[in-house]
Amino acid sequence: MADPTSHAERSAIFIRNEERVDWHSESLLNLRDKRDIQTKSLLEWEKMREAASQMKMNVLSNISDYLQLFADKCTDNGMVVHWAVDDKEHNDIIAKILQDRGKTKLIKSKSMLTEECHLVPHLESLGIECIESDLGERILQLKEEAPSHIVVPAIHLKKEEISQLFHEKLGTDKYCCDPTYLAHAARKSLREDFLTADAAMTGVNMAIADQGAFVVCTNEGNADMGAHLADLHIAVMGVDKIVPNADAAALLMRMLARNATGQPSTSYNSIFASPREGTETHIVIVDNGRSERLKNKDHAEVYKCIRCGACMNTCPVYRRSGGHSYEYFIPGPIGLAINANDESSHSDAWACTMCASCTNVCPVKVPLHKIIMHHREKIAESGHLPYAKSWYMPTTAAILKSPNRLNVAIKVTKIGLQLLPQPLGNIVGGGWTKSRELPKMPKQSFAAWHKKNRGK
Amino acid sequence: MTSRDSFLARFKDTAISGHALPSLEFAKIEAPLKELFSELLIKVGGQLGTSNKKQALQNFVDLQIEDGYQVLSLVNGIKGNRNPLEITSPHQLSDIDYTITPSSIAVAENGSVWIDEEQLITRNSVFICQHLIAVTSVNNIVGTLNEAIKKINKIAGNWGCFVSGPSKTADIEQALVIGAHGPMTMTVWLIE
Numbered sequence: 001m002a003d004p005t006s007h008a009e010r011s012a013i014f015i016r017n018e019e020r021v022d023w024h025s026e027s028l029l030n031l032r033d034k035r036d037i038q039t040k041s042l043l044e045w046e047k048m049r050e051a052a053s054q055m056k057m058n059v060l061s062n063i064s065d066y067l068q069l070f071a072d073k074c075t076d077n078g079m080v081v082h083w084a085v086d087d088k089e090h091n092d093i094i095a096k097i098l099q100d101r102g103k104t105k106l107i108k109s110k111s112m113l114t115e116e117c118h119l120v121p122h123l124e125s126l127g128i129e130c131i132e133s134d135l136g137e138r139i140l141q142l143k144e145e146a147p148s149h150i151v152v153p154a155i156h157l158k159k160e161e162i163s164q165l166f167h168e169k170l171g172t173d174k175y176c177c178d179p180t181y182l183a184h185a186a187r188k189s190l191r192e193d194f195l196t197a198d199a200a201m202t203g204v205n206m207a208i209a210d211q212g213a214f215v216v217c218t219n220e221g222n223a224d225m226g227a228h229l230a231d232l233h234i235a236v237m238g239v240d241k242i243v244p245n246a247d248a249a250a251l252l253m254r255m256l257a258r259n260a261t262g263q264p265s266t267s268y269n270s271i272f273a274s275p276r277e278g279t280e281t282h283i284v285i286v287d288n289g290r291s292e293r294l295k296n297k298d299h300a301e302v303y304k305c306i307r308c309g310a311c312m313n314t315c316p317v318y319r320r321s322g323g324h325s326y327e328y329f330i331p332g333p334i335g336l337a338i339n340a341n342d343e344s345s346h347s348d349a350w351a352c353t354m355c356a357s358c359t360n361v362c363p364v365k366v367p368l369h370k371i372i373m374h375h376r377e378k379i380a381e382s383g384h385l386p387y388a389k390s391w392y393m394p395t396t397a398a399i400l401k402s403p404n405r406l407n408v409a410i411k412v413t414k415i416g417l418q419l420l421p422q423p424l425g426n427i428v429g430g431g432w433t434k435s436r437e438l439p440k441m442p443k444q445s446f447a448a449w450h451k452k453n454r455g456k
Numbered sequence: 457m458t459s460r461d462s463f464l465a466r467f468k469d470t471a472i473s474g475h476a477l478p479s480l481e482f483a484k485i486e487a488p489l490k491e492l493f494s495e496l497l498i499k500v501g502g503q504l505g506t507s508n509k510k511q512a513l514q515n516f517v518d519l520q521i522e523d524g525y526q527v528l529s530l531v532n533g534i535k536g537n538r539n540p541l542e543i544t545s546p547h548q549l550s551d552i553d554y555t556i557t558p559s560s561i562a563v564a565e566n567g568s569v570w571i572d573e574e575q576l577i578t579r580n581s582v583f584i585c586q587h588l589i590a591v592t593s594v595n596n597i598v599g600t601l602n603e604a605i606k607k608i609n610k611i612a613g614n615w616g617c618f619v620s621g622p623s624k625t626a627d628i629e630q631a632l633v634i635g636a637h638g639p640m641t642m643t644v645w646l647i648e
Contacts, residue, residue, distance in 0.1 A: 027629070027630050030630060031630075043483070044482055044483055047482070048482065050478075051478050051479070051480060051482075054475060054476075054477075054478040055477060055478055055480065057472060057475035058475045058476060058477040058478070060470060060472040060475070061470075061472050061473045061474055061475040063467050063470060064464040064465075064467040064468060067463075067464060067467070068460070068464055071460060081460075082457075083457075083458045083459070083460055083463035084458065085458050085463065085466070089457075089458060093457075133637065134627070135625045135627040135628070135636060136625075136627035139627065139628075152626070152627060152630070153627070154627055154628070155630075158629065159628050159629045159631075162628055179628040179629060179631035179633055180631075180633045182628055183625055183627070183628060183633040183635075183636065184633070184635065187635065187636060187637060190637060191550075191637070194637070195547060195550055208611070211611045213611045219623065219624050219625060219626075219636065220623055220624070220625050220636030220637045220638070221583045221623035221636060221637045221638025221639075222636070222637045224579070224580070224582070224583045224617065224638070225580065225583045225584065225637045225638060227579075228546055228578070228579040228580035228583060228584075229546050229547065229580055229584075239467065244477055245480075246605045246608070246611060247480040247602060247605060247606070248480055249605070250601045250602045250604070250605035251480060251482070251602060253601055253618070254565070254566075254600065254601050254602065261626070263500065263620075264496055264499065264500060264565060264566035264567065264620070265500065265563075265566035265567075265568055265601070265618065265620040266620065267500070267619065267620050267621055267622065267623055267624055267638070268617055268618070268619060268620070268623075268638070269568070269617065269618040269620075270615070270616075270617040270618075271611055271615065271616050271617065272615055273611050273614050273615060274614060274615065276578070276579055276615070285463070287463065287466055287467075291466040291467050291470070294467065294470040294471060294472070295469060295470055295471055296471055297471035297472070299471075300470060300471045300472050301472070
C-alpha cells in the first residue's frame, strides 16, 4: 500500500540519529569499495557489462519465446511450471501446492519476489508456518521489519539490536554482541527448522531457457539446505530472470557477487535441472506488472536488472536516508526506477542527485538515472509536482533562460540574503535549509567581476 | 489458473525488439592456473589439502575417525566410516562431520569446484556436513566460469553446484562469519 508521506518525511525518521547515518553510509561504501577491487581485477569488465546488457536486451526482445522454451525444457526435466499473472495468483498457486500435499512448515531462502507478493502473511493466515532461513531475513522476520536492502537486508541494524533480539527470541546471552556468536546461534536454531520443514522455497537468480534449469546463488547455503532436505521444492521467479543459455548464466554468475558484495563468487552457485529422486520441484513464473512495464520503452530496461544491489551501495541518497525511506519495497535507484509509474507520493523521484553513479556501476547498464529523470518529467506533465516545485521550477527555468533576468535575480537575491535574518531566510529556503545554512553571497557576481577585469 | 498461452500473450508487444544475442565468448585465463586457483581458494575462505597424494588424505581421514568423527566418503579409494549405500534419506546425514566428494572441474578465477549430482549419493551431503572436502586434479582446473560451464556437458536432468569456500554470512554489521548454514570449513585436495 502506498505510504501517504513523502521521501523526505520518511527519511527524517532515519536521519534523527546522525551517527547511525554515518555508520550506515560507511558500511555501504565499504561494499562499493570491495566491488571496485573485484571489477578492476577483471580486465574485461567493461566488455562483460556490454555483453550482459546486450544479452538482456535480447532476452527482453524475445521474452515470450524464451519463457516458452524454458517451460518446455523444465517439463522435460520433470519439473512442474505454473504461470501467475499477479501477486494474488502467485500466492494462491503456492498455497494450493502446499495444502494439496498437507504441508505445514515451509523453509524459505531469500526472494524479493515473495516480498513483492506478500506471500508469507498469506500463508501464515492459512496456518502454514514460514521460516526465513537467510540470516538477514531471519533477523527481520523475528523483529517484524521489512528488508532495507535487497542483498544485505538487515544492513540498517546494529549488532547490539540483533543481540537484544536474539536474547529475547533465541535465548542467547544478554549483551553478547559478537557477530560469530550470534550467527552461530541462528545456525543452530535454523538447523532444527531445516530438519523439520516439510517444504522448501527458493528464489531464482537465472533461469536457463535452453536447458530448463535454474541457478540459485547464496553464501549461506540456505537455499540448498532447504531444497535438498524437503521432498517439495517451490522456486519462484519473475519473468525477467530468464537467460538464453548456460554461457549467459555463467557470465552473470561471474558478475553478480563481484558487483554485489565484492566477492569473486557467492559460496554456492547451485544449478537445479531436475527434482531429486522421489521429490517434486515446482516453478512459479510471475508477471505482476512486468508485462505492462515492458510495453513502455522508457521503462522496460529496468528488467535487465540482476538484483546485485550495487546501485544502492553507491547512491549518496540511499546511503544516508536508509532503505525504509522509499515508498516501494525495493529501495534505492533500482526501486525508484521500477516503481516510476506507480509512485503515489510524487516525491521519491527527487530522492536522487542525478549523479548517475548507479548507472555507472550497474553490471547490465540499466539507465537508472535516465529513467528517474524521465519519471520527474512525467510527474511534472501530469500536474503532480509538489506545491513548492510547481512554482519554483518553472520560475527558475524562466530566469535561467534569460541573461538579463538572471542578472536581476542575482541582485535581488544578494540584497535579500543580506537583509533577511537567517531564520526568515530558512522559511524561504523550505526543506533545503533544515540542516543547511544559506550560503554567504560574494560581494560581486562573476559577470560583474568579468566585466570589470576582462571587459571590452 | 492462467494458462501458459494466455500468460505468454501478455508479453507479445513489448517495447524492446530486434536485439540479437551478442557473442558470449570471453578471454581465457592461462597458466599458472594452479597458483591462481590456490590463491583464490584461500581468499574465499577455503583451504588447500596438505598433499597431492591420496594416501595423505586417507591418513587424515583415519585420524578423524579415530577421534570419533563421522566421515562420509564418495571418493574412490578413500574410505570413511559411513556406508554411502545405506543412505536412503538426506535427513540421515544430519550428524555427518566430514563429506569427501569428487569434483570434475575447478575454477581458478573464483576458487570454486563443480560438484555434480552424479558423483553424490544425495545432494545435501555437500551442505549438511560440518566440513567439506573436495578431491580433484590439477588437470581439472580451468581459468574462468565461462570456460567451466562449457565443460559441463549435461546440466539437464541433473543438479550441480559451484562451491566457492565454506558457507558464510556477513548479515550482521558486515562482519564475515564462516559457517552460516553449510560447512564450517571447505578444503580442496589437488591430487596428482
